[in-house]
Amino acid sequence: DQLRYAIGWPPGALPTEAIGAYAGAVEEASGGDVTVKVFPLSLLNFLESTSGVRDGIADMTTVLTPYFLSEFPATNFATELASLSELVEGDADRMAFAFSGAIMEYVLFNCGDCVNEFAAQNHVYTAGAGTPPYMLQCTKPVVTAEDLKGTRIRTPGAFWSRWIEAMGAIPVSISVNETFEALNQGVIDCSASSASELTNFSFIDVVTDITTNLPGSSFVSALTNVNKDTWRGLDDAGRTALLKGSAVGAADMNYAYFNEARDNIAKAKEKGITFREADASLRAESVEWINKDIDDLVGIYADRGVANGEAGAAKIRELMTKWVSLVKDVQSAEELADLYWTEVLSKVDVTTYGQ
Amino acid sequence: MDDIGIGLSGLGLLFVLIALRVPIGVALIGVSFGGLYVLLGWRVAWGALAVMPYQFSANWVLSSVPMFLLLGFICYHAELTQGMFRAARVWTSALPGGLAIAAVFGSAGFAAVCGSSVACAAAMGRIAVPEMMRARYNAELATGTVAVAGTIGALIPPSIILILYGVIAQVSVPQLFLGGITAGLISAIGYCLVILVRVKINPDLAPVGERASWAERITALKDTWPILVVMIGIFGGLFSGAFTPTEAGAIGAFLSCLVGLARRTLTWRRFRLAVEETMITTAALIVIGVGATLLTRFLTLSGAGDYLSDSIIGLSANPAMILLGIILVYLILGMFLEPIGAMLLTMPIVLPIVQDLDWSLLWFGIVLTKLLEIGMVTPPIGMNIFVIKGVVGSIATTTQIFRGVLWFILMDLLVLAVLAIWPEITLFLPEIMN
Amino acid sequence: MKFFQRVLEPLVSGMGLIGIICVTLMMLHITFDVVLRFVFNAPIRGTITIVSHYYMVILGFCSLAVAESRDAHVSVEVFTELMPRNVQNGLAAMAAFLAAIVFGFVTVRTWLEALHKFDISAAIQQGSLTIPVWPSYFALPVGCGLMAVTALWRAWAISRGAKSTFGPDLNGELGAEELPNG
Ligand code: NA
Ligand code: NA
Numbered sequence: 001d002q003l004r005y006a007i008g009w010p011p012g013a014l015p016t017e018a019i020g021a022y023a024g025a026v027e028e029a030s031g032g033d034v035t036v037k038v039f040p041l042s043l044l045n046f047l048e049s050t051s052g053v054r055d056g057i058a059d060m061t062t063v064l065t066p067y068f069l070s071e072f073p074a075t076n077f078a079t080e081l082a083s084l085s086e087l088v089e090g091d092a093d094r095m096a097f098a099f100s101g102a103i104m105e106y107v108l109f110n111c112g113d114c115v116n117e118f119a120a121q122n123h124v125y126t127a128g129a130g131t132p133p134y135m136l137q138c139t140k141p142v143v144t145a146e147d148l149k150g151t152r153i154r155t156p157g158a159f160w161s162r163w164i165e166a167m168g169a170i171p172v173s174i175s176v177n178e179t180f181e182a183l184n185q186g187v188i189d190c191s192a193s194s195a196s197e198l199t200n201f202s203f204i205d206v207v208t209d210i211t212t213n214l215p216g217s218s219f220v221s222a223l224t225n226v227n228k229d230t231w232r233g234l235d236d237a238g239r240t241a242l243l244k245g246s247a248v249g250a251a252d253m254n255y256a257y258f259n260e261a262r263d264n265i266a267k268a269k270e271k272g273i274t275f276r277e278a279d280a281s282l283r284a285e286s287v288e289w290i291n292k293d294i295d296d297l298v299g300i301y302a303d304r305g306v307a308n309g310e311a312g313a314a315k316i317r318e319l320m321t322k323w324v325s326l327v328k329d330v331q332s333a334e335e336l337a338d339l340y341w342t343e344v345l346s347k348v349d350v351t352t353y354g355q
Numbered sequence: 356m357d358d359i360g361i362g363l364s365g366l367g368l369l370f371v372l373i374a375l376r377v378p379i380g381v382a383l384i385g386v387s388f389g390g391l392y393v394l395l396g397w398r399v400a401w402g403a404l405a406v407m408p409y410q411f412s413a414n415w416v417l418s419s420v421p422m423f424l425l426l427g428f429i430c431y432h433a434e435l436t437q438g439m440f441r442a443a444r445v446w447t448s449a450l451p452g453g454l455a456i457a458a459v460f461g462s463a464g465f466a467a468v469c470g471s472s473v474a475c476a477a478a479m480g481r482i483a484v485p486e487m488m489r490a491r492y493n494a495e496l497a498t499g500t501v502a503v504a505g506t507i508g509a510l511i512p513p514s515i516i517l518i519l520y521g522v523i524a525q526v527s528v529p530q531l532f533l534g535g536i537t538a539g540l541i542s543a544i545g546y547c548l549v550i551l552v553r554v555k556i557n558p559d560l561a562p563v564g565e566r567a568s569w570a571e572r573i574t575a576l577k578d579t580w581p582i583l584v585v586m587i588g589i590f591g592g593l594f595s596g597a598f599t600p601t602e603a604g605a606i607g608a609f610l611s612c613l614v615g616l617a618r619r620t621l622t623w624r625r626f627r628l629a630v631e632e633t634m635i636t637t638a639a640l641i642v643i644g645v646g647a648t649l650l651t652r653f654l655t656l657s658g659a660g661d662y663l664s665d666s667i668i669g670l671s672a673n674p675a676m677i678l679l680g681i682i683l684v685y686l687i688l689g690m691f692l693e694p695i696g697a698m699l700l701t702m703p704i705v706l707p708i709v710q711d712l713d714w715s716l717l718w719f720g721i722v723l724t725k726l727l728e729i730g731m732v733t734p735p736i737g738m739n740i741f742v743i744k745g746v747v748g749s750i751a752t753t754t755q756i757f758r759g760v761l762w763f764i765l766m767d768l769l770v771l772a773v774l775a776i777w778p779e780i781t782l783f784l785p786e787i788m789n
Numbered sequence: 790m791k792f793f794q795r796v797l798e799p800l801v802s803g804m805g806l807i808g809i810i811c812v813t814l815m816m817l818h819i820t821f822d823v824v825l826r827f828v829f830n831a832p833i834r835g836t837i838t839i840v841s842h843y844y845m846v847i848l849g850f851c852s853l854a855v856a857e858s859r860d861a862h863v864s865v866e867v868f869t870e871l872m873p874r875n876v877q878n879g880l881a882a883m884a885a886f887l888a889a890i891v892f893g894f895v896t897v898r899t900w901l902e903a904l905h906k907f908d909i910s911a912a913i914q915q916g917s918l919t920i921p922v923w924p925s926y927f928a929l930p931v932g933c934g935l936m937a938v939t940a941l942w943r944a945w946a947i948s949r950g951a952k953s954t955f956g957p958d959l960n961g962e963l964g965a966e967e968l969p970n971g
Contacts, residue, residue, distance in 0.1 A: 043656070055398060055406075056402060069919065070909040161916035161917035173837060182596060185596030373865050375883075375884065376864050376866055376884050377884040377888075380863070388894065405901070408929055409899070409929060412849040413841045415837050415840065418815070418840050421812060425812060602819055605816045609820040631809070634856075635852060635856045637852055639856055639862050
């Protein structure tokens with residue numbers, strides 16, 4: 001079967017290449033029985049992704065679940081806990097590897113509500129992946145709590161908005177496309193962004209100071225959701241091939257982001273951008289707030305119908321700790337893909353899951 | 356029939372329906388829906404109708420369209436535009452064909468608050484043509500000048516065409532606006548040259564007027580303040596990055612209301628008229644836009660889009676020849692189609708070509724706009740010509756206006772060639788402002 | 790059918806009124822947002838979402854029937870103008886009928902989607918603010934439905950050779966011509 005993969009990123013973008021790797025892996029694992037044609041940006045944009053795959057316009061897509069608050073509350077509760085990367089011990093740059101593994105394991109094996117909410121949209125969840133950590137990319141130094149007060153910061157999502165407000169700064173909601181101009185003209189002082197944006201949106205040409213350990217966390221998507229009818233229409237071997245593809249796609253995307261972040265930071269240093277860490281008291285204040293925020297999230301999401309938030313948060317914390325040690329020595333995308341496959345995706349029972 | 360065949364048949368049917376006077380948006384939605392049904396079945400076709408209409412319209416960048424439309428209609432109905440022409444008139448009074456040149460500069464000034472070429476032509480036509488007729492100008496020259504000068508309205512920002520292009524091609528609207536300034540000014544200068552040369556050759560076309568004194572010139576400038584206030588408000592904010600296009604449009608509309616109230620030219624009736632025109636134009640755009648996004652999906656899923664783009668690229672190894680081909684196609688389409696319809700119909704096929712050939716999307720947007728605007732004054736369907744005909748009544752026939760425009764079209768083709776051959780001219784302002 | 794027209798006209802005027810309110814509110818809301826942002830460093834929260842998901846959607850779809858009632862949807866007349874009068878009328882009636890069918894489909898589909906969004910109380914997060922957006926989904930079936938009905942009425946009126954447009958003649962006073970886009 002030729003399956004259609006619609007993706008909201010443009011051709012040539014890093015995630016689009018990762019989906020290319022996904023397509024290759026699916027084809028290989030199925031011995032050519034299942035092929036995937038990728039449509040970058042031409043078939044569904046991100047806002048159309050959920051209903052587009054629901055109605056079969058495409059067989060597969062990447063869903064940025066935070067855009068679909070009401071459709072996927074249980075999953076979004078889990079994605080917001082990407083802020084755990086600031087609380088567990090380990091290599092900050094590899095936290096996205098760990099969180100991707102943790103959230104896959106959580107959604108697939110520990111969160112019936114997550115699976116059900118995807119099923120309600122006629123989707124089958126098969127993988128997650130996250131961005132590198134979010135940093136403060138600024139046109140002025142931000143080191144102390146005092147520096148943050150009244151600073152105007154572009155916010156990429158809910159977690160960061162709450163953090164910015166809690167630190168006495170001012171969140172500004174503008175699209176990432178408008179951020180360069182806003183930084184350039186002093187409309188905002190900082191953007192909370194990952195290292196990718198330094199080159200993808202040219203922030204490297206306007207930013208002068210980067211604070212690396214604030215605010216943290218990452219943006220996590222449901223990387224390779226499959227239309228439920230398509231999934232059911234495949235035989236066990238076909239479904240297994242898709243899951244193998246998911247392991248490769250998730251690993252490829254995480255690793256490509258990881259490499260890009262490292263390159264971009266090197267480029268930025270070469271350009272004379274100053275890298276700093278927040279002073280100890282500000283960092284402590286941030287960590288303390290994140291701890292409290294996780295408790296608050298349980299309440300926020302209870303209002304959105306997510307039960308047992310406390311148990312869920314504890315489970316994700318436990319999985320995160322486990323995954324941090326699993327990924328600490330990973331040296332290549334292949335190793336990471338093997339890890340996602342053996343630790344999580346190979347354990348999915350393709351005869352029952354998503355049926 | 357294979358999938359590509361279904362896609363191409365769908366396109367064929369689309370053009371037949373449009374030729375039979377079916378509204379473009381209705382034809383687009385109907386054909387795409389039917390085509391998706393034939394191609395992939397009921398569920399996909401039915402599903403596409405669910406999302407695209409809402410997602411297309413619930414768009415922050417697109418919401419600048421009604422705001423800029425409102426701005427233009429208010430400036431027009433509240434008569435904030437007349438001072439512009441009067442000032443231009445006294446300043447160009449010493450030149451041969453001074454009144455016609457003033458109409459060109461008046462249009463360029465009004466273009467800075469008006470998003471569309473038709474509105475711009477109508478506004479200047481009503482003010483400038485009677486003055487030129489009083490000064491015994493040749494009717495063809497007078498009407499042709501305002502018809503063609505109106506097209507500057509879609510090049511100099513704000514511009515509805517450029518906003519729509521930006522939304523669909525994912526190009527920054529302020530950057531497109533900067534590119535449009537250069538193209539608009541070059542066009543204006545080109546039109547002035549045509550007037551100068553024609554009047555030099557045949558002075559009977561435009562009797563020499565009275566030369567205005569410096570005192571008169573200074574006085575006339577004072578009357579340009581309404582537009583200047585609005586203009587500075589919009590562009591200051593927009594190009595400094597302080598406002599987004601939507602914000603610039605809303606603030607511009609708000610300022611124009613204030614100025615209209617201060618000058619006591621904005622009545623409740625006129626405000627309602629401006630809003631109603633804004634609504635009708637927005638609705639018409641949204642229907643076509645929703646249809647065009649559906650068509651994009653249909654062409655993508657059938658493979659006909661790729662097939663057509665690849666065939667066009669395959670025609671020649673020389674990108675310059677492909678560009679020439681694209682230009683010819685748009686000149687022909689422009690003869691018959693309304694510009695926004697023509698743009699949205701063709702973008703699913705043309706944009707992939709532009710991307711494949713690694714052309715600048717920004718530059719192409721400006722060239723495309725210039726092409727579409729030439730279509731506004733070419734026979735048999737030239738919206739600007741019809742509007743001027745409506746304004747001037749029995750002064751000139753439609754044919755006479757088309758004849759008056761002919762000279763300017765030659766200049767337009769020259770300007771087009773300049774923009775197409777040297778992209779750096781278009782890209783200069785966007786680059787230095789970055 | 791005369792009765793039909795008497796019911797239709799006030800409904801379309803009602804839509805026109807909603808549109809006028811929408812455009813005006815949109816202009817004021819955005820302007821005040823910018824002013825508050827610059828003067829007090831305190832923008833109105835949620836403006837982007839409200840503008841794009843409420844004003845834009847309601848304005849766009851509620852204006853559909855208004856545009857149809859003025860025959861203002863963009864079409865190409867150049868080829869049909871060469872045909873005899875009665876053929877022209879036949880084609881115009883068919884075009885209006887086709888518009889009614891197409892928008893009939895869109896109405897039913899967007900109605901079902903609106904019910905779905907209502908069921909899940911669809912909302913959008915802007916910053917730390919959660920803004921419900923499901924109500925605006927109902928603007929689509931309402932606007933498209935009235936558009937379909939208006940087109941149906943026009944098809945009937947054209948085929949009868951009766952006057953097929955209506956609406957306040959605001960243009961009359963200023964003698965202005967229609968100002969389409971471009
Ligand atoms: Na303009
Ligand atoms: Na034309």
